[in-house]
Amino acid sequence: MSGRIVVLTGGVGGAKLALGLCHAVPAESVTAIVNTGDDFRHLGLWISPDLDTLLYTLSGKSDEERGWGRASESWNFMAVLRTLGGEDWFQLGDGDLALHVERSRRLQAGRTLTDVMADYGRSWHVAAEILPMSDQPVATWLDTDEGPLPFQRYFVERRCAPRATAVRFDGAEQALPGPDVIARLTSPDTKAILIAPSNPYLSIDPILAVPGIRAALASAVAPVVAVSPLVGGDAVKGPTRKLMDELGMPATPRAIADHYAGIIDALLVDERDRGAPLPETAHDFCDTLMLTLDDRLRVAHAALDLAARTTR
């Protein structure tokens, strides 16, 4: 398959698929459109967790064992911050801090997030394109039984313990898609658009909430294929299943397809979910658990094959 491959993605799970894609096709033909709803200002710094996860993963610097952040990280900053009574609920590694400090400096100097990430990608020889969904701030908030919580407070500090009743994306209505986002989605050169197996509510919906992106997906020439985030009726990691329960959505491939109705043309389903309620639309099966690089390559190929067999 030639042409550009675009993937809409959140952090860890989505980055695995993006890495698989970079091995399945020439990496320079891969564009990741990345959720920035998790971005937040912390200790005065601008933190972009999902963008940085893509950067770490695609540059080979991610910590595979811990599952987030950079490999060979040290934690001197946090240790000293703690002795000063600083906020220590969000872990910032010493090397990781460089991304945040330098990004904050450049943003304050008037550069865009898109520019900063493009520079970072070049600096670290990442051939794929890492595009923020928007250069304007969009903040994911959860309404919970403990009141409204910004994403990182819910996800990291409270470890997803509060019961969620709704998810919203502050600022999304005023946000514009990143400068190349619409062009990549609608270009005739784009051969497939994938939605990574990221959390639909927390990682993909913020992207879809940016005005223009949903319409671009609808008018795209390329088929749109989502990879189900469910593996045997559960999420591999994170609060997807708990959230689906709380929001009254059954943890089934059909519910995922319904959630993406009007956007996707086909769904790649984990083979463990063959017996679960399936979508009426096009779908295919694959072992979607991505533990090794071979797994990532397999899922990437399966998603691309499904896209190649799907017509709009």
Place this chain on the structure above:
Amino acid sequence: MSGRIVVLTGGVGGAKLALGLCHAVPAESVTAIVNTGDDFRHLGLWISPDLDTLLYTLSGKSDEERGWGRASESWNFMAVLRTLGGEDWFQLGDGDLALHVERSRRLQAGRTLTDVMADYGRSWHVAAEILPMSDQPVATWLDTDEGPLPFQRYFVERRCAPRATAVRFDGAEQALPGPDVIARLTSPDTKAILIAPSNPYLSIDPILAVPGIRAALASAVAPVVAVSPLVGGDAVKGPTRKLMDELGMPATPRAIADHYAGIIDALLVDERDRGAPLPETAHDFCDTLMLTLDDRLRVAHAALDLAARTTR
């Protein structure tokens, strides 16, 4: 000697005397009024080199061998920053960063530098008082043969290589002394005011440039004793001697006393400078080289003894 001891000080050399004072008298009776003319905004962070040197030295966390920064420091942040093309001429250790990030956060939240340093001192169990000379920004600039340079560019990036023709303190005229600075200098409870053997032009003059401080020294009840920064006609460290040459001042105890004329009542001179031109005012001799803690204690005692023998 009972009562409060106040010391006007820059960074490394002055911090050594301050540490000696904290061992010579009860540490809680020592107040350091610290130069903030070296403070600067770097990478979007507020950096206060001299205040932090006092904090590190008086809390026992300074790196004695390197001569600046904290002991057991790591440098992951700088290493990553370099790979991103960030400015790397000013070294920021991983643990050290916590001071700057947390300080910047608090200043942006409306706290004063005096508050922040008092909190840091409490957090690290520093019994002595570390007072910024001012809560308003004062920036030391050097006019040089390469044009005007802010202090850190001159001192760190250019390693004092440019030839200086003048030193000025931007913002000093509009600055106020820190909230307790004047009270500490003029209090009847203060038994001695010392001027540390810091660079007179770069570390002490900025303090004296803050309106009100010079007058407070003149009207103080306590005697004011300076420790000469010269040891055998040269500076122990830093550009003092080179600067004195460039600014046309002989490197002699008398020139130091002349520089502080109207402010000091006596000068503690290094014994190696007995043969050099001496001040006409009160002076005493001591081995002022401070390599060990014993040295620091000796110089502290000698300065306090000279103050005790000096009447205003």
